[in-house]
Amino acid sequence: MSRQVPHYAVFGRPVAHSLSPQIHAEFGKQCDIPVIYLRHDTGELGLAATLARFASAGGVGANITVPHKTEVLALCKSLGRRAQRAGAVNTLILREGHWHGENTDGIGLVRDIQLRQNLDLYQRRVLLLGAGGAAHGVAPALLEAGIAQMVIANRSRARAVDLLDRLGTTDTLRACTLQELPEMGSFDLIVQATSAGLDGGLPELPPSILTPHSLCIDLSYGRAALPFTSWARSQHCERVADGLGMLVEQAAEAFALWHGIRPDTDPVYNKLRISARF
Ligand SMILES: NC(=O)c1ccc[n+]([C@@H]2O[C@H](COP(=O)([O-])OP(=O)(O)OC[C@H]3O[C@@H](n4cnc5c(N)ncnc54)[C@H](OP(=O)(O)O)[C@@H]3O)[C@@H](O)[C@H]2O)c1
Structure with a gap:
């Protein structure tokens, strides 16, 4: 990934099963916003090093999943109200070179x-x-x-x-x-x-x-x-x-924080429900 391309990713262990890249691609299409959204398994380097490498390659926003939602608090310079109350973060936004943590779960x-x-x-x-x-x-x-x-x-x-x-x-x-x-x-x-x-x-x-x-x-x-x-x-x-409905709804809230527009969740939920066959 070029340093210049702003992009997004989900971080976790395991993360291969995550539908988040598909969901954010669908939201991007719906809102006419080009979105690059990847998966990063933290197994090899751990969360802090994987996130640092992501930011230096142009990563500007992230979702954090199992088992890192409380661990990531220590990597945030500031927290939103929901993240503070929860003591857990599932969404990161890069602000002036530092991570701001939110919780949309x-x-x-x-x-x-x-x-x-x-x-x-x-x-x-x-x-x-x-x-x-x-x-x-x-x-x-x-x-x-x-x-x-x-x-x-x-x-x-x-x-x-x-x-x-x-x-x-x-x-x-x-x-x-x-x-x-x-x-x-x-x-x-x-x-x-x-x-x-x-x-x-x-x-x-x-x-x-x-x-x-x-x-x-x-x-x-x-x-x-x-x-x-x-x-x-x-x-x-x-x-x-x-949890498919929650997954799509929390993703829509994260998308709104990153891109300033909340997508319509029903078409994406319905499409995933049919294509994922569960
Ligand atoms: N749909 C969505 O949008 C969404 C969002 C967030 C999470 N999730 C799902 O929620 C689940 C939990 O994620 P997390 O981030 O909370 O993980 P986590 O921080 O690693 O916490 C795991 C929790 O599960 C318990 N646990 C693990 N194995 C167990 C077992 N065999 N028997 C009983 N309890 C067990 C742990 O108990 P101890 O404290 O005793 O270890 C702990 O309470 C994951 O499956 C994740 O995919 C879905």
């Missing part, structure tokens, strides 16, 4: 839940599975949408408690381990935000967390979402979704 998930899955979040009881970078990104946005209660359940208790502390220990929030889930009752919305599905796994979940009307949404998409979405369907849950 939360608004992306809330838009997908409310507009595509047709669930009004107001006064809902929510279970958030996982306490990594994605969970950090979506938790503040779910709270701001007016939910009644959120239980954060994580494999390691310490990380669930860290996220709860960051959000503020109000009556609205509880933290627990996955083993404690049978004591937590049922939920209107279950957000599967662990990365277990990337290895084909799923934490053991008690059916008691479901009602017949619960919406079960996995933040992953493709094969990685299957362990959870298949489990939910096997429990006769009627409302099951993967």
Whole structure:
């Protein structure tokens, strides 16, 4: 890539499966903006060195995915309000030679839940599975949408408690381990935000967390979402979704930050849903 060409990329490990390049190419076509958007696996050099090489080659904006969303905070000179509240960054913008960090995951998930899955979040009881970078990104946005209660359940208790502390220990929030889930009752919305599905796994979940009307949404998409979405369907849950809608919505927010225009997400979502066959 020539030094002169401004370009964008997604950084993660693994990242080969990412649909972000395709999504940003579609948005670019729709908005008549030429977009160069690549994938960078951080496996070899690590995040900091891969990002530095990208910036010196003309990279001006980036998406950060698993497992770097909290690690990247240390590489940002400034943070937007959502990134600050979340303690996690999924979007970088190069400003005067430094990275400015934003978080579009939360608004992306809330838009997908409310507009595509047709669930009004107001006064809902929510279970958030996982306490990594994605969970950090979506938790503040779910709270701001007016939910009644959120239980954060994580494999390691310490990380669930860290996220709860960051959000503020109000009556609205509880933290627990996955083993404690049978004591937590049922939920209107279950957000599967662990990365277990990337290895084909799923934490053991008690059916008691479901009602017949619960919406079960996995933040992953493709094969990685299957362990959870298949489990939910096997429990006769009627409302099951993967993270494709959130992916397209968070990408549209990032596109707007970089290019100053928010693309229409439905045509891109529909095209990907058909072409990706999942
Ligand atoms: N659709 C979208 O736009 C979108 C956006 C963001 C993320 N995502 C997806 O969300 C997932 C999580 O990403 P992330 O950035 O949060 O990753 P992360 O920061 O690496 O966090 C991973 C989380 O998963 C938990 N976990 C991992 N393996 C597990 C297992 N076998 N059993 C139980 N828990 C396990 C971890 O628990 P411990 O704390 O105990 O290690 C931690 O809470 C990824 O699949 C990612 O692709 C999708």
